[in-house]
Amino acid sequence: MSVSPNAVLRIVVVDDHPAIARGVMAGLAEASVRLSQVTALPTVASVLEQVADIDIVVLDLQLGDGSDPAANVETIVSAGLPVLMYTQEGRRSLISRCFKAGASGIVSKSDDVSVLADALLLIADGKPFLSPEWAAALEDAEDWPVPDLAPREMEALSLYATGLPMKSVARRMGVAEDTAKEYLDRARQKYARAGRPAYSKVDLYIRAVEDGYLPNPSP
Numbered sequence: 001m002s003v004s005p006n007a008v009l010r011i012v013v014v015d016d017h018p019a020i021a022r023g024v025m026a027g028l029a030e031a032s033v034r035l036s037q038v039t040a041l042p043t044v045a046s047v048l049e050q051v052a053d054i055d056i057v058v059l060d061l062q063l064g065d066g067s068d069p070a071a072n073v074e075t076i077v078s079a080g081l082p083v084l085m086y087t088q089e090g091r092r093s094l095i096s097r098c099f100k101a102g103a104s105g106i107v108s109k110s111d112d113v114s115v116l117a118d119a120l121l122l123i124a125d126g127k128p129f130l131s132p133e134w135a136a137a138l139e140d141a142e143d144w145p146v147p148d149l150a151p152r153e154m155e156a157l158s159l160y161a162t163g164l165p166m167k168s169v170a171r172r173m174g175v176a177e178d179t180a181k182e183y184l185d186r187a188r189q190k191y192a193r194a195g196r197p198a199y200s201k202v203d204l205y206i207r208a209v210e211d212g213y214l215p216n217p218s219p
Helices: 018-031 046-047 069-078 092-100 113-124 131-139 150-161 164-173 177-193 199-208
Strands: 008-016 037-041 057-060 083-087 106-107
Touching: 008 018, 008 046, 018 037, 018 113, 037 069, 046 069, 057 069, 057 113, 069 092, 083 113, 092 106, 106 113, 150 164, 150 177, 150 199, 164 177, 177 199
Parallel strands: 008 037, 008 057, 057 083, 083 106
Antiparallel strands: none
């Protein structure tokens, strides 16, 4: 993507916390003339309804609907829109998955709004944005292999790891119990091949949290 230097960028902030979304909107509106058209939406589904009216999506990775962050990135990118992650998330394996899904950059919510504005202008010019700190962190994450789980494997892992019995997992997924178990076994095998085996339900829960399939437990 490359936008005309004089064009007003149409930015959408996807964040289900209204106060944060309003603050980002106000800050970006003041930061640059090119960023003056900023709106907020609560879900990725609502973005897909307005694709033609959007240039860049600023995406909070932890939405209240429980959706997978990397899947959200992939959905938006597949619709033809660049994604800038805007988050307090610190799990390198999750951020790595999101970059593999096609994200163009990441900015911490603790950064000044000017950093967010600079990142958006860079992405608008067709360039990625990655701070030196995140570049170093992701380089380290290469030694922490994240298996490429298929959507149904991811779903089975997430449901089972939360403590549901296999029968309930199958019912939630709308498949036979043997089929749900097969999805879970495939996930286990992929983790084993990656050198991060998950033998027990507790192991699976830890892997799911580490890689961002499940949220961090509340303190």
